[in-house]
Amino acid sequence: MDQDTLISILAHELRSSLWGADGFLRLIKEDLSSQLDHDVQEYLEKAHQSLKEASSFVSRLIDLNRVVNTPVTIHEIDIALMAEEVWDKIVHEFREKGVSFRCQRMKPVFSDPNLLRLILNELLSNARKAVQFTTRPRVQFSCSRTKEGKHIYEIRDNGIGFDMSKVGRLFEPCFKFHPRVKFPGSGLGLCITKESLQLLEGTISASSEPGQGSVFCFTLP
Numbered sequence: 710m711d712q713d714t715l716i717s718i719l720a721h722e723l724r725s726s727l728w729g730a731d732g733f734l735r736l737i738k739e740d741l742s743s744q745l746d747h748d749v750q751e752y753l754e755k756a757h758q759s760l761k762e763a764s765s766f767v768s769r770l771i772d773l774n775r776v777v778n779t780p781v782t783i784h785e786i787d788i789a790l791m792a793e794e795v796w797d798k799i800v801h802e803f804r805e806k807g808v809s810f811r812c813q814r815m816k817p818v819f820s821d822p823n824l825l826r827l828i829l830n831e832l833l834s835n836a837r838k839a840v841q842f843t844t845r846p847r848v849q850f851s852c853s854r855t856k857e858g859k860h861i862y863e864i865r866d867n868g869i870g871f872d873m874s875k876v877g878r879l880f881e882p883c884f885k886f887h888p889r890v891k892f893p894g895s896g897l898g899l900c901i902t903k904e905s906l907q908l909l910e911g912t913i914s915a916s917s918e919p920g921q922g923s924v925f926c927f928t929l930p
Contacts, residue, residue, distance in 0.1 A: 723767050731760045772827070773901050781821045781908055788825065788862070789815040792850050795829045799837055808840055813851040818860060818929055824905045831898045832864045832925050839868025839923060860929045867922040879915055902927075 734757050742750065789812050796810050818825075833848065840846030849865045871879075880903040899913075906913050910930050917923035 724764055727760050727764045727767070731757060731764075734760070770897070773897060773904065776824065776827070776901055776904050776908065779823070781824065783819050784822055785817050786820055786822055786825060787815075788818045788820075788829075788852075789813065789850075791822075791826060792829050792833065795826060795833055796848075799830070799834055808837060808846045808848060811847070811849045813849075815852045820909055820929055824909055828902050828905050828927065831902045832927075835898065835925075836864055836866040836868065836923075839866050839870070841868075843868050855928075861926055862929070863924060863926050865922065865924045870917040870919045870921050870923055872919055873917060876915060876917075880913070 734753055738745075738750070738753055745753070792812050793810075796812070800808070800810075833850070836848045840848060845867075847867045849863075851863050851865070853861050853863070855861060880899045882897055882900045903913055906927055906929075911928045913925065913927040915923060915925045
C-alpha cells in the first residue's frame with residue numbers, strides 16, 4: 710500500500726469517527742436540552758467545537774497531501790478575477806458585509822489554477838479573520854513586478870497583526886500566533902500555502918506589527 714492510499718484511508722476513518730461523535734453530541738443537545746443545566750450545555754458546545762476543529766485539521770492534512778502529490782498544470786489565469794471570486798465566496802460563507810476589499814487590475818498570469826486558488830483562499834481568509842475586530846476593516850490585493858520580471862503579489866490588511874520576532878515560525882505546521890478561541894483554524898493553512906508556492910517556483914514572506922495590520926507577499930515566475 711502506497712503512502713497516498715494509506716493517508717486517504719486513515720483520513721476517511723478519522724473523519725467518520727469524528728462525525729459520528731459529533732452526531733451523538735447533537736442528539737444529546739436536541740433531545741435532552743430541557744434537562745441539562747447551563748454548565749453541561751456549555752461543555753457540550755465546547756466538545757462540539759473541538760470535534761469541528763479536529764475534523765478541519767484532518768481535511769487540511771488531506772489538502773497538504775494532495776498539494777505535494779498532484780502534478781502542476783499551467784494555464785493562463787485572470788488572477789484579479791480569481792481573487793474577487795475567492796473573496797465573494799469568503800464573504801458569503803462568513804456573511805461579511807462590513808469589510809472593504811480592493812483589488813488592483815492585473816495582467817493574466819501563467820500558473821496552476823487549483824494551486825493559485827488555494828493560495829488566494831488561504832491568504833484572503835486569513836486577512837478576513839485578522840480584521841474581524843477592527844474598526845473600518847480593509848483588505849487590499851495588489852501586484853508589482855521585479856526587474857527580473859517576477860510578479861510580486863501583496864495582500865494587505867489593517868487587522869490585529871503579529872509580533873515579527875516569531876515570523877520565522879509563521880509557515881511551520883500547526884503554529885498559531887493567536888488563541889484558537891478568537892481565531893479558529895487548523896494551523897496548517899500557511900504551511901500549505903508555502904508548499905503550493907514552492908511547487909509553482911514562487912516564494913512567500915510576511916511583515917507585520919501588533920495592532921497595525923499585516924502584509925503577505927508572494928511571488929510567481
